[in-house]
Amino acid sequence: MLFWRKPRINVIELHGLIATRLGQLNLQSARPLIEKGFASAKGRPVILDIESPGGSPVQSDLIATLIRRRAEKAKVEVHAVIGDIGASGGYWIACAADRIHANPMSLVGSIGVLGGGFGFSELIARIGVERRLYTAGVHKARLDPFLPERAEDVAYAHELLEALHLRFKAWVKERRGSRLTGQEEKIFDGSAVLGEQGLDLGLIDGFADIDELVRRLGGERAKPRIFRPRRRGWLRRSLRLLAESMLDAIEERAARIGPLS
Secondary structure, three states: OOOOOOEEEEEEEEOOOOOOOOOOOOHHHHHHHHHHHHOOOOOEEEEEEEEEEEEEHHHHHHHHHHHHHHHHHHHOOOEEEEEEEEEEEEHHOOOOEEEEEOOOOOOEOOOOOOOOOOOOHHHHOOOOOOOOOOOOOOOOOOOOOOOOOOOOHHHHHHHHHHHHHHHHHHHHHHHHHOOOOOOOHHOOOOOEEEEEHHHHOOOOOEOOHHHHOOOHOOOOOOOOEOOOOOOOHHHHHHHHHHHHHHHHHHHHHHHHHHOOO
């Protein structure tokens, strides 16, 4: 390395809602950034720049798993920096790091699972609409928004949510270990907390922003090498927005017809 070259610390940008849809944060969009970021780390630590309120638990787990695999292969330390928010799935990904940093006013944690919908059975009865639904499979129409809610279906939904919550808690415990200092009831109740509270609970390790952490890890002359999604031209952005509008319309139509899962 030439002596006048400044050391570089790789920073992988992981921003946005976590979802499978085009343009959102998911394994497909994050994989190239993660692969390049770790492949070129050259033994130096890698920073995850996280800005996400969460989303799909599956995509959160896939991204976090890939980060751990590449970190172990490259034998480098991983640091996460949470900006405004690293909650729910965003915090799940942050836990793939060896150390988590945030701002005292960042929103972190939210270790819980959310599910729900709306019920329209009384509305369609009031306006004289007859619901016609044909299924094969006793429970195929579980939680249909146009049918009255049943206690057994609510219990089924809670079982699914609880199973997901148990996996989330297990992941946080695996990654944070003895650093978790608060009561479990408070840490895992699904609430997002400020970074300042998160430090007291052991959800984060300290306060730092990207620039400060780059210098801390690489020295005063160090600069970040940022890996972020390639910005699309106006035509591609317009087409993406059109596609998303069409998807929204399809999903709205599907919701009117009934569950398609």
